[in-house]
Amino acid sequence: MIVTAAPFLMFQGACEAALTLYVQVIPGARIVSLEKKPDGTVAMARLAIAGLEILANDSPPVHDFDFTPSTSTFLTVDTVEEVDALASALGEGGKTMMPPGDYGFSPRFAWVQDRFGVSWQINAA
Missing domain, CATH: 3.10.180.10 (2,3-Dihydroxybiphenyl 1,2-Dioxygenase, domain 1)
Known part of the structure; x- marks a missing residue:
């Protein structure tokens, strides 16, 4: 079990x-x-x-391996401002896969990899 x-x-x-x-x-x-x-x-x-x-x-x-962006933690927040703030803070020194924007499935979404290599998808509810 x-x-x-x-x-x-x-x-x-x-x-x-x-x-x-x-x-x-x-x-x-x-x-x-x-x-x-x-x-x-x-x-x-x-x-x-x-x-x-x-x-x-x-x-x-x-x-000889590290994190891959294909595995990520998906964060759902209340506002578009929170998406922008988290994407900025977590993405600083890292990499932006999808900058904050409206991609049709959400009013605001971003996907960033932080400076440690961990990937985060951030979505406004």
């Missing part, structure tokens, strides 16, 4: 910085727990965004 299921973000030394950004710019986001290894990297962390718990850590081995 599966007891829990949660998305998992594996960083390579930037986990704490990424989680700090998320709690600073995503309203209501919070770090539930954060355990560090002796070298200061993150052994395991739990981030909560709108009731979704996301697990994260800094990988002990270095990998």
Whole structure:
């Protein structure tokens, strides 16, 4: 029997910085727990965004891969202004896949990859 299921973000030394950004710019986001290894990297962390718990850590081995934009966290917000603000804050130093705009399926939508490589789709309800 599966007891829990949660998305998992594996960083390579930037986990704490990424989680700090998320709690600073995503309203209501919070770090539930954060355990560090002796070298200061993150052994395991739990981030909560709108009731979704996301697990994260800094990988002990270095990998030759990182995040792909095809896996993303989809945020639904109340206003077009919130889309713009989140796209700006999360996309700073990263990459814009779809700038904030009306793409026909939403009054305002944006898709950005943050400076850590994590992809976010942001949609106005």
